[in-house]
Amino acid sequence: MQTLKKEQIQMRDPFVLRHEPEGCYYLYGSTDPDIWKSKGIGFDVYRSKDLEHWEGPFPAFRPEANFWSDKNYWAPEVHAYSGKYYMFATFKTDGVCRGTQVLIADHPLGPFVPHSDGPVTPRDWECLDGTLYVDGQGEPWMIFCHEWVQIVNGTICAIRLSPGLDKAIGQPIELFAARDAAWVEPVKNGLGYVTDGPFVHRCADGTLLLLWSSFRGGRYAQAIARSANGEIDGHWEHLPEPIYESDGGHGMIFRTFGGELLLALHTPNKTPLERAVFLPLVEQDGRLKLAE
Template sequence: MRTLEQIQMRDPFVLKQANESCYYLYGSTDPDIWKGKGIGFDVYRSADLIHWEGPFPAFRPDPGFWSDTNYWAPEVHAYRGRFYMFATFKAEGVCRGTQILVADSPLGPFRPHSDGPATPKDWECLDGTLWVEEDGTPWMVFCHEWVQVTNGTVCALQLSPELDRPVGEPILLFSAQDAPWVDPVKNGAGYVTDGPYAHRCRDGQLLLLWSSFRQGRYAQGIARSASGGILGPWVQEPEPIFENDGGHGMIFSTFEDELLLALHTPNRTPEERPVFIGLSEKDGRLSVR
């Protein structure tokens, strides 16, 4: 058993499984995600969010898998009786992108489902997440990376009902500079968008978490859909909800109906750890408890 303080992880994602009365914790788990050969993704399991079994190998690349580096930000979503992993990969001479994988169990093993990245092949992309609209239409929300476009963006791409391919072209939701709190990185080289995650509030409002940098520190921001749908238009909250060098968050509720924000902090390798932060939700607005 391990505690969160003993788990090196970026981009934490929690899947709650009611039929097992437990939680699964995924994330970027390679010791150094920035360089070197990618190993895969591990998953941990817990009944109480304190003591974690694992790591279990959720994904390991088969021989011939197209990507060998930058294994980032796995999310696992239950959909139509199976479990779908959205994860970022890259290879030399190939644009970074989000591929969709599938398994019959939250523990995996996850296998490629989409034909390579579902994001545009000539875009540098990352951090795809699944959102299913109330009419049942699945969308992938992802980031078009600042390293290619300078002012990073968040886009939505409709997926097939089988989640194996894109349908149509990406739709721009917003850019990093739309948020008043975002500062440039690397001496003004660009503006970052990271880690989108959609959350439907109890009053029906739709929020989108995403991350960037403020005064040199990683921070967790929130945008609000004026229409209540994934295509927005999106209105940025003026201040981040967390700005103490942490982000790439998601929101989940416990079996006791407590709302928690999961993110990693600090934003330094190998010090990053997953943390859970209690949230209050009132009138479609979130605040840290």
Template structure:
């Protein structure tokens, strides 16, 4: 069956938070993110995906995930990431329901465009923790981990945590290990809200292995009232760290929740959303380069 033709779009046409890009061997880049018009409240619709051959013109939206009538969550569909693992495609995404803690559930599909369906039995994050932004990391021994955030709304000083996953990615097989706290980074400043008071945010972890073997973690918080993209490095080269914070963000122009992907020509891009306000947020791809195990802004090419 021939797929319907989709209109060509630019990134400026796509309202999206938390962008994630999957370059695929079929020659397409697949783009995922938080795509509900209002992700903060009200009934959620699902996750849409887009695809492009050149990162400039995009086709979509394609309905990558739509909840079934018995799906447990109906709000806060956030930060989908899609990872290829053992021939399948796994979506790690954040969900919430009234009276149920926010958490990351794992979905599965046979193709990058889905349709994705539940794989884990609800969230794999602790059921009594408010959590978000789970990401997959497979270590050098082939062991899968999920790195995620324990939210500041519950802890006041948000943390980044790691749990080991089963080989089938359907459940956690270890207790969480705290990797670091928001206040471990010297650049992070507190946020305030009428409901939750003052606290320090951790958002959007993503792990990137440099060509020289250095393991970096991108994560986001706030500085000067604006969203910012920070980086930590593992002193052991492994997921359990210890993690040392870079003293300054790599991006602080009211954007974040980033990840790193390689273009088909090998050039690296930092994908993030900016500005950090709805409905104006858009995905942006910032050229970066590795220099001695660090990520630095590069000249666009």
């Protein structure tokens, strides 16, 4: 198995799982060479002890012949939950709305297999980028995007999940829309406003933050929203400026074994140049900023 620097790995939507039992990190992402046009291959995963040298790729997911989706294999996240590993990933096929499905495995390397019966996002919504969130009562939710391609002003929504994470319960709630943030600018000559890549971070003081991405000045940007009541059903306050706007986004936050807080995102936002980067963060008084 080869060892690569992350700069050698083409990847969008990077997601890092810190795996305590092995003392290593697993790196997932959208790893098909062209996620926009080519037939979906699957998701690869890489493994590292130091976040610099990565073993791989390992085939984390490959679809069976009867799998419902054949394209747009996007944004896999893997969460340890109740003794298993759950992958939340986006899929699409012609005539079927894009959506996030839940897959399951016994180990971070996989192989991941379908767990939910197709997408757990609403079947008549174009959706993407589902992420797991467990609320203060220990109840699981999925936070996801309702796409601008269907509703023009994209939104970020949440829906309760079953205890087994295999289906949605009840109706989705809207957290906020892209245009709620003053910094967001339209794409495609004004056709719509993008919401991408939600990820929840709970600060040490209990503040709940939500990372998400959109566009400004034609470039992909990473932003942060803040819950006024510390839960997902509260009012979300938008910081006036993105935390990162150098044509990168779809981020997540993880803590190293040494205790350092890092923001993972991809940049530039152009195929096949996209690469994962890890940026040190400073957390203070319920806020985050890039370390100087």
